Amino acid sequence: MTFYQPAGNEVELFRAAAENSLPVLIKGPTGCGKTRFVRYMAEQLGRPVYTVACHDDLTASDLVGRHLIGPEGTYWQDGPLTRAVREGAICYLDEVVEARKDTTVVLHPLADDRRELPIERTGELLQAAPGFMLVVSYNPGYQSLLKGMKPSTRQRFVSMSFDYPEPEVEQVIVQKESGCDSALAKQLVDLATSLRKLKDHDLEEAASTRLLIHTAYLMHSGMSPVEACRAAMIEPLSDDAVTVNALMEVVYALFGQSEE
Ligand SMILES: Nc1ncnc2c1ncn2[C@@H]1O[C@H](COP(=O)(O)OP(=O)(O)O)[C@@H](O)[C@H]1O
Ligand SMILES: [Mg+2]
Numbered sequence: 001m002t003f004y005q006p007a008g009n010e011v012e013l014f015r016a017a018a019e020n021s022l023p024v025l026i027k028g029p030t031g032c033g034k035t036r037f038v039r040y041m042a043e044q045l046g047r048p049v050y051t052v053a054c055h056d057d058l059t060a061s062d063l064v065g066r067h068l069i070g071p072e073g074t075y076w077q078d079g080p081l082t083r084a085v086r087e088g089a090i091c092y093l094d095e096v097v098e099a100r101k102d103t104t105v106v107l108h109p110l111a112d113d114r115r116e117l118p119i120e121r122t123g124e125l126l127q128a129a130p131g132f133m134l135v136v137s138y139n140p141g142y143q144s145l146l147k148g149m150k151p152s153t154r155q156r157f158v159s160m161s162f163d164y165p166e167p168e169v170e171q172v173i174v175q176k177e178s179g180c181d182s183a184l185a186k187q188l189v190d191l192a193t194s195l196r197k198l199k200d201h202d203l204e205e206a207a208s209t210r211l212l213i214h215t216a217y218l219m220h221s222g223m224s225p226v227e228a229c230r231a232a233m234i235e236p237l238s239d240d241a242v243t244v245n246a247l248m249e250v251v252y253a254l255f256g257q258s259e260e
Contacts, residue, residue, distance in 0.1 A: 001043065002036065002043050003176055004033070005172050005173045007162075007165045010037060010162075011041070014037075015045070021132075021133070023111045023133065023134035023156060024158050024160070025138075025158070026137040026161075027137065027140050028161060029163065032163060032209060033165070033173075035051070038090070038092045038137075042090050045090075047090050048089040050080040050083055050084045050089055050091050051080075051094060052080050053094050054093055054094060054095045054097075054099040057100070060100070060103050060105060063080060064079045064106055065077050065078040076122055082119065085129065087132075088128070088129030091132070091133070091135070092136070092137070093136045093137070094137055095137065096137065097148065104153055107134065107153065108156070110132075115127065164192070164196065164206070164209060167189050170212070178217055178220065179216075184216060184219070185216070188215055188216060191207075191229065191251065192209075192233075195237075198250070203237055203243070211232060211236060214232035214233070215233045217232070218231060218232050225251075226251060226252070226255050226256070226257065230248060234251065
């Protein structure tokens with residue numbers, strides 16, 4: 001069973017969307033639980049999930065499928081989207097705005113009430129099986145204007161906005177995920193809260209829940225709090241030495257400097 005700690009009404013919302021065969025869009029910063037949430041919901045709904053990490057070379061064929069050459073000649077191989085459509089599974093496109101524009105051509109008819117997938121290469125027109133659900137996510141922080149989602153795409157989705165959880169919720173997550181005690185979980189969340197408030201450093205992104213969990217893991221394996229924080233929380237945030245040193249000051253204030 002996958003552990004997922006809800007932060008709001010997202011579980012009910014996803015369920016309602018699934019009941020009505022509506023696609024879902026999740027936006028939010030990295031490491032705030034988007035992928036975990038989709039895995040959890042798939043389990044709750046009893047549907048398989050096919051995940052695609054989108055990148056700027058990802059084409060419609062990567063999603064739909066292609067002809068391959070085997071020992072007995074060419075054969076057709078379904079891509080993850082086609083597989084999900086046939087099986088009534090969830091297809092999860094992570095960082096969907098990275099994908100090439102030609103992917104919207106296959107996504108649009110699937111994301112509205114037609115629920116169909118035209119496979120150009122084979123001439124097939126697939127009707128999505130009942131459980132099929134399209135789920136996409138992206139990080140609005142990384143988005144360039146060029147890559148933004150078109151309104152015609154965005155308006156097809158039930159949308160939810162994720163963020164780093166409230167401190168009480170995040171503490172539960174850190175504790176349950178890493179197995180650390182509640183005192184340490186609270187300290188790490190306090191540290192993250194302080195780091196997230198530092199607006200004067202131009203960090204691309206704030207410390208995520210994922211980083212807190214990694215820090216707790218390292219400490220569990222015997223690293224000192226300061227070493228663990230540096231390696232798992234601070235260095236991943238910035239490549240700039242001045243920024244790293246400034247952020248480490250926050251760590252020293254909380255955990256003391258002596259152990260390094
Ligand atoms: N609400 C949550 N419940 C359980 N674990 C969470 C939650 N939010 C974050 N996590 C933890 O943080 C890690 C990163 O989350 P992930 O879903 O991969 O982030 P994202 O996909 O938003 O980048 C997960 O592996 C999990 O350990
Ligand atoms: Mg993810």
